[in-house]
Structure formats: structure tokens, C-alpha cells
Amino acid sequence: MVYLDHAATTPVLPAVVEAVAEAMAVGGNPSSVHSAGRAARSRIEEARELLAALLDAHPSEVLFTSGGTESDNLAVTGLFQARHRADPARREILLSGAEHHAVLDAADHLAATGAARIRRLPVDRNGRVTRDAFADAAAERPDRIALASVMWANNETGAVSDIAALSAIAGAAGFPLHTDAVQAVGTLDVDFARSSAAALSIAGHKLGGPGGTGLLLLRRDAALVPLQHGGGQERGLRSGTLNVAGAVGLAVAVEEAVTRRAVRAAEYARLGRRLIDGVRAIVPDAELTGSDPADQAQLPGVVHLRFPGCESETLLMLLDAAGVECSAGSACTAGVTRASHVLLAIGLDEPAARSSLRFSLGHTSSDADIDAVTAVIGEVVRRAKDANAKRTNARAQHVSPLLTGSPR
Ligand SMILES: Cc1ncc(COP(=O)(O)O)c(C=O)c1O
Numbered sequence: 001m002v003y004l005d006h007a008a009t010t011p012v013l014p015a016v017v018e019a020v021a022e023a024m025a026v027g028g029n030p031s032s033v034h035s036a037g038r039a040a041r042s043r044i045e046e047a048r049e050l051l052a053a054l055l056d057a058h059p060s061e062v063l064f065t066s067g068g069t070e071s072d073n074l075a076v077t078g079l080f081q082a083r084h085r086a087d088p089a090r091r092e093i094l095l096s097g098a099e100h101h102a103v104l105d106a107a108d109h110l111a112a113t114g115a116a117r118i119r120r121l122p123v124d125r126n127g128r129v130t131r132d133a134f135a136d137a138a139a140e141r142p143d144r145i146a147l148a149s150v151m152w153a154n155n156e157t158g159a160v161s162d163i164a165a166l167s168a169i170a171g172a173a174g175f176p177l178h179t180d181a182v183q184a185v186g187t188l189d190v191d192f193a194r195s196s197a198a199a200l201s202i203a204g205h206k207l208g209g210p211g212g213t214g215l216l217l218l219r220r221d222a223a224l225v226p227l228q229h230g231g232g233q234e235r236g237l238r239s240g241t242l243n244v245a246g247a248v249g250l251a252v253a254v255e256e257a258v259t260r261r262a263v264r265a266a267e268y269a270r271l272g273r274r275l276i277d278g279v280r281a282i283v284p285d286a287e288l289t290g291s292d293p294a295d296q297a298q299l300p301g302v303v304h305l306r307f308p309g310c311e312s313e314t315l316l317m318l319l320d321a322a323g324v325e326c327s328a329g330s331a332c333t334a335g336v337t338r339a340s341h342v343l344l345a346i347g348l349d350e351p352a353a354r355s356s357l358r359f360s361l362g363h364t365s366s367d368a369d370i371d372a373v374t375a376v377i378g379e380v381v382r383r384a385k386d387a388n389a390k391r392t393n394a395r396a397q398h399v400s401p402l403l404t405g406s407p408r
Helices: 014-028 035-055 067-084 101-112 130-138 163-172 244-259 259-283 314-320 341-345 367-403
Strands: 064-065 092-096 117-121 145-149 178-179 197-203 212-219 287-289 302-307 330-333 338-339 356-360
Touching: 014 035, 014 244, 014 341, 014 367, 035 064, 035 197, 064 067, 064 244, 067 092, 067 145, 067 212, 067 341, 101 117, 101 244, 117 259, 117 338, 130 145, 130 163, 163 178, 244 259, 259 302, 259 367, 314 356, 314 367, 338 341, 338 367
Parallel strands: 092 117, 092 145, 145 178, 178 197
Antiparallel strands: 064 212, 197 212, 287 302, 302 356, 330 338
8 A cells, every 4th residue: 555644643663663662671650769660760851851852942841741632732721721810811712723623622622611712813825824914813902812822734734834933923922822733843843942832732653653642842931730630740730650662762753753854854845746746747627735845834745635526535435445545635524524624714615625635745655655646546536526426416316306396
């Protein structure tokens, strides 16, 4: 199979498998005071220091979590509660409709309890929050804002926002900014100190690290109310016995991601360009969402294409049958396919949003993968268009009796 769904998850790196297996064989609870505990603690602290150095954070700013969803929930809920408790007039959460559900739903939950109010930030046609739009929002009653959350890079379109510029605006207006950098580390230069964000989320499995690992980088001066209560680990902000092997594996994955970043980004941009050109040479009406893969406001490894007259689910299944795994710009919930909230947020209509595919490149991607897609895409699109036309006809025949008042 050709795997072009690295933004969903990417294969674990061999060096990570080795490091995790070695750490698991040793054991020990890092909170214990005996030798085994101290040995586990020193592994955790080594991993923390390495991660801090790679991401330009202080070691005390590195909190280990179970992944992107937990980091996002902890940041949005914890920053909100700390700010709102300190000043009850601060109730607003600024975010765009293109955020990941881990951010959107955490904020929605706070709004449903009556504590928070959500203020939507507009996005451009690729899913970016622009500096001007953010500055306008921050200028409007900044004393009511508890926090903003803006993703560094969008997981569907690959659009990259200028987080350092947005953080500077948030800082000047007096509220913290959290950024979901789950898709950014690995191909973009993610420097926590330089970004000046108050908090930043990372997920291990997007980088070739172990599943169920992640980080929340939290600035030392950022107040945060914990979600989990218990043993007081991680400065009391994330209780729970630490996952030593996970932390060790995550550090190895981030080290490889950061040290190979520039080479990989250039390679993904080249492969991405080949993919776009190759597909459009065969399917001329295919439309690109986002910018050129070499554009600095675009993740080089994410190619999002729309195929007018096709349904993404059909394309996905036909490609899978032809040996290519990628992802649709839609989510299937309880058997009903719905257009992705991100694509609707950037202004696509339902049919356009439901005709898209996301190909995402990663450390195993090669020219052969691109050749495999271009070898089958013409036939796949032709069959998907046929299926869609038949479905539309069948629907028309089914509704016409109702429209004509037939008793059927
Ligand atoms: C941008 C973004 N944020 C958060 C998440 C959630 O991360 P995790 O799968 O580690 O919970 C994902 C994963 O799909 C993502 O792409």
C-alpha cells in the first residue's frame, strides 16, 4: 500500500521503537525515592531537557501529556479558568472555526456551562488567521478576553498562521495565546520562546513518536488551572504517574523531526509539487486548496485537492482499492458523511467541501508514492464521477413523485 495519510498519524521511527523498548525493560516509577525510581526520574528529566532544548523552552515549561487532544483541552480549559477566576469579566475565548475539535469542543464545553463566551476569528480562504483580523479582534474590548487559541498549522488545508505576530498582539492586549502546533513540528521551525505563545500543544504520533504521548509547553508566567487532580506530578498541573518510555520515545522523535526538518520540508515541497502537477495533468479540473507547497504560509507536506463532481468518500474507497491510502475532507459520523467544519469555515460550499481529498506526506514518502497516485487517479476520478451522477439521477427519480404530488 502507498501511505499518504501522515497528517492522521505517521509510522513510528525505528530509533523510537528501540528507545521505547529499552526504557520499558527498565521500569521504575519516577516519583519513587528508591534507586529504580531515581533512575526513572533521571530518564524523564533527560527527555525533558532534550525536548526543551529542541523546542527552545525552559525544562520547567515542558509538561508531559497523553497527546494533542489532552494538551489542547488542558490549555484551553486551564488558561480560561485561571484568567476567568482572577478576573470574572474576562469570559471571552477568541478562536477561529478552523481549529481542531480538541480546541473547538473544549471551548464549546466551557460556553455550555455558561462560564465562557466564544468570539469567532475570521479566517482567510486557506484557513489562516491573519495579523489584521487578529489585531481587530484584540482591539475590541480586550479587557473581556480570557484567551485566544489559534493553530500554528491547519491539519486539513495545511495553512500556516504567523503565531509570533499574533502572540505579540495578544501580549500587548493583555491576554494569553495558546497554539495547537500538532501539525507544525517536523516541517516548520517551531521555537517556543520566539513564538512568545503562552502555551503550545504537540502530539507524539504525528512525528513518528509513540501513540498516547504529547506535550504542553507552558510559559512559566502563564497561570493554568489543572484538569487532573492527584499525585501532583508536573508542577501539580498534570497529575498522574509519568510515562517514562513514552517520554523517552517522544524525545527521540522530536530530535529526529527537528534535526531533519529543513531537508524533509524541502523534499515534501518537491514531492507535493509533483503530486499537484501530476494529478492536474490527468484531472485538469482538480482544484488546489491552500498555497504552493513551497510557500512559507503552507505546510509543505499537505496537499488538499478538490475534485468537482465527485464525493470524497467514493474517491477514498476507490483509491484504497487501488492501493493508495489518504484522507477525505469530511467526517463520517453515525453513517452520515458531513462536510468538514474546516472547509465550511474557509467558505467552501457543501458540494465543494464534500469533493476533497487530503494527501499528506511524511518520512516514508518517495517519488514512487507520487507515481502510484498519478497511475490510478484518472480512472478513480472517472468512476467517482459516474457513481455521483448515478446517485444524483436516482435521487431525482426518487423525489420527483413527491414534487408532482404522486401518492407514492
Ligand atoms: C491539529 C491537530 N490538533 C490536535 C489533534 C489531536 O491530537 P491527538 O490525536 O494526539 O489527540 C490532531 C490530530 O488529528 C491535529 O491534527
